[in-house]
Amino acid sequence: MKFKLGDxxxxxxxxxxxxxxNPLFNGKWNCCGTVVFIISTRRCPVRVDWDNKESNxxxxxxxxxxxxxxxxxxxxxxx
Numbered sequence: 001m002k003f004k005l006g007d008x009x010x011x012x013x014x015x016x017x018x019x020x021x022n023p024l025f026n027g028k029w030n031c032c033g034t035v036v037f038i039i040s041t042r043r044c045p046v047r048v049d050w051d052n053k054e055s056n057x058x059x060x061x062x063x064x065x066x067x068x069x070x071x072x073x074x075x076x077x078x079x
Contacts, residue, residue, distance in 0.1 A: 002060060003046055007035045011048070013062040021054040025064075032066040 003009060010025035010032050018024035023031045029052065036055070037047035044057040 003035045003038065003063065003065075005035055005038065008032055008066045009035060009046075009048055009063040010066040011058065011062060012064045013058075015062055016056075016058075020052055021050070021056045023050055023052060023054070025066075 011023055012025055014024050014027075016022040018027040018029060020029050023029035023033075025032075031051040033048040033050040033055075035046055036049045039045050042057070044059050046060060046063060047055060047057045048063070049055045
């Protein structure tokens with residue numbers, strides 16, 4: 001999965017553990033972040049600024065898009 005600048009993401013792989021600078025989604029330091037930099041020639045090309053004021057770099061497979069379900073139309077949740 002490829003990301004672009006400004007994408008909202010969550011850290012899912014757990015490859016780097018779970019800490020404030022690697023806030024594993026649904027873990028102790030659970031939060032989302034924003035992709036702020038991408039350098040395709042690096043091993044970890046995606047830089048994320050986390051909502052907890054930390055930042056780190058990741059490979060694409062470490063992250064997943066985060067969708068704010070409160071921003072989605074209510075019709076998507078009706079049965």
